[in-house]
Amino acid sequence: MVGCKSQTSSGGGEKLTIGLLPKSKGNQYFVTCEKGARLAAADLGAELLFDGPTNTDPAKQNEIVENWISLGVDVIAAACENKDGISTALKKAQQAGIKVVTYDADAQPDARSFFVNQATEQGIGDQLMDTAAALTGGEGEFAIITATLTAANTNEWIKYIKERQAAKYPNMKLVEVKPCDDQKDKAQQETTNLLSAYPNLKAVIAVCSPGVPGAAEAVKQAGKAGQVKVLGLGLPSENKAYVKEGVTQAVVLWKVEDLGYLTVQVAAAVAQGKLQAGATEFDAGKLGKLEIQGDNVLLGKPFVFTKENIDQFDF
Amino acid sequence: MLAKHETVLLAVILVEILLFQNLGRNFLAESNVSNIFRHSVEIGLLALVMTPVILTGGIDLSLGSMMGLCAVVFGLLVKQFDVSPWLAAVAAISLGAFGGMGNAFLITRMNLPPLIVTLGTFSLFRGLAEALTKGSEAYSGFPQGFLNLGNANVLGLPAQLWVFFFITLLVWVLVHRTVWGRSLQAIGFAPQGARYAGISVGRNTGMAYVLAGAIAGLAAVILVARLGEARANIGIGYELLAITAVVLGGTSIFGGSGSISGTLLGYVAIAILNNGLSRITAHQIFDQPVSSVARELSGMLTGLLLLLALAAGVLLKSLAIRRARRQSLITTTNPTPST
């Protein structure tokens, strides 16, 4: 039953098997994560199993984790779409002796050993709100485009955006949070609607990567480039043109490939017992020594891509 | 007493097992076999009750959305109104039955096409689920006793599998051994004829939709127990998978012929396919390990399997007709009308 790992796993038994679970496979963000993850796996000589949902069925992530439990992986690294739902499966993995870490979006704290966070949720929320305020002079209405209304990590970021706005920018007002289901076209249409429903809109913050080019295109088509600021968490490669044209003012992100790389490093270290609770820093191979806050391994601070530096990045 | 179609399905299942045993990693390990069924019981339940609906010549596209609505109401009752999970489960099943009644009323009383009615309720039920949760809420933190329904084993088998066995037996008896069940095939084959034969077409057809809705509610409860979370997007796409299992099992989409045993085999074939591909870690396809693209592959293969099953069915039928025609030419009777 669920009590023991399968004996004939990972032929040879010495090679570490890591299961990497994205929120969804159809997202360039996670595809880039996987690239970094594979680099780390190659460096470490570990086997990387990558699988993820292709639609929004909440059961899929659980099923993949349970499949890995039965396959006998050594450690699972998961980006969690449904925080509580996935924790059910992750806890089962832990009970089976499999180590669990999370990345990008956390599970319940007792369902994993460490959370590889690109930055703290507060850091991300603050950075987005500060950038929006800086671009709009600290006043005006703004809207947020998110992926789904149910994803825990985007909701966390939105929460911190709201808190930051309340604390530092009382003259700004959040008018709407609209989901785009990770569809660029839908983000475009939602933003088009927002532009005419709220004629005084000053900024659009997109917290999901397809949302940033979608929102930008809508602003551009409405002829409001520069008047309505566009910023968000997006991939440089998807936003280069808009940033250069001045439609999108800032793309905030982190080195996504590094996130994947770090995740696998942490996963391997946890599986091999090299990283234990209570550690305050972690040696992440080519990334150097990184800070650990509590049980969060931090990649660093969010990075702001602008017209000046966006050409340097190709992901 | 297996029909030809079912024999072929059994063979397909055996081939799948052999293939995955060879190519896959620990395919037949107890934990995996348990997973195969634990992960697919909900779809199996939908497939079982979709069968009588399709037998009548109808279809129900709203079952997946019904699951979402029942799951959300279940979560609400338990977390916000402190209702015991078992009582809430009864409520969820009743809600499903009620939704099924809605479909039944529109389809049988108002004589509206099932495809469009259930397309409307597909949207409506999901929409109500989203509205109830304001698009974002999810309910979790259910008592362990309830969660065991989805995660623990009873006598060595997953708990929900026992429920599935019971419902399979129940539906089989209803469809194949009751007057009601047998009337369904007559209704699907020739509704007017059934009416002249004294069958209450409207009521009998309607009951198929009510049953389907109720079991969708049950499936929702089981899924919530398995995930430990109730949310509005539970069950997305499940109705199409259920329909696939039913058609694969040999039931005619036009109604009038089919069997629960066929549906069961169709469902098992798909469940094994879905799982087996995700166990193949040592082989690559298109530069990727098969297990990383298991979902996509199983989707494509299921589509192809479905087409093959349909085409085979048509070919076999035309061969049988030709054989019958040849035989009837030996005896001098009226020429058989062309189809």
Add this chain to the structure above:
Amino acid sequence: MKKYSREWSVAAAFGLLMLSLLIVAPHFFHWQPLLSRVTSQMPAMVVALGVALVIISRQIDISIGAQFSMCAVIAGLVAASGLPLGVAILAAIACGALMGALNGLLVAYLGLPSIVVTLATMVTWQEALRLWQQGRLLNLPEGIQWFGQSQAQGQAIVIGATALLLILLSWLMKNIAVGRAIYAVGSDAEAARLAGINPQRTTFGVFVSMGVLAALAAVMNLVQSPQIQPSCGDGMELKAIAAAVVGGIAIRGGRGTLWGVLPGLLLLANVNPALTHFHQPPYWEKAIQGLVIILAVVADGWNQKKQSKNG
């Protein structure tokens, strides 16, 4: 007018919606966002026209979303490789026609049920596309967006082309033998055959046309932004079928006019924008659309009952 009472009531409902927007949220009609909004609804309109033809012929096609996505990706890849837009468009049309032909072959000549065939092809194309593209956002080269014209011209082309297709197809359906054959086959295939129509060829043609229209719709979508996402067709089949049904196309075949699809689509597609402009939360959209579909179908049922009582 009574003959088209259904189409007119849907148009009236749409008109009411627009009126209330005019009163409560007049910014809805601000020129630029309005144009972009309408342009973005045109691809779904074209797909809906295609599926209306399919439904009139008493079939159904739920693979149209997958066809749309596939054609979009093919067009995008061809364009991204440097070939002129015209070649990309032709490639998309060829792709759509082939996929439609496959459906048509299986349904018309093998006699397989269309709902299951298109379910199978939908799943196959969808998953094949996911396998192939893995959700990559594809950047299109310069000169593709808006057909290489200015935004205003590009939007005019898309809206104009859709209008042209609507007018052309409606006229064909009423006045050309092929059009009437489609109605006939949808009404009663056997009677049509006895009247000299070839039901199989007609059905085959309808599916191929569906594929071509899906391809055209995909191109219209392609030119509205400089990037293509492979999941762009997700959910398109439901939008299109709902629009057709609400617009009066009877699922039992043989009835309905393509003109009705226009108010049907506009009504359903504007539920979400209306919610935004009324400052209401977005999660009511599906419930409202579901209600509209059910109301439309119930209205159909009432009309039929009335007719059968009178006739």
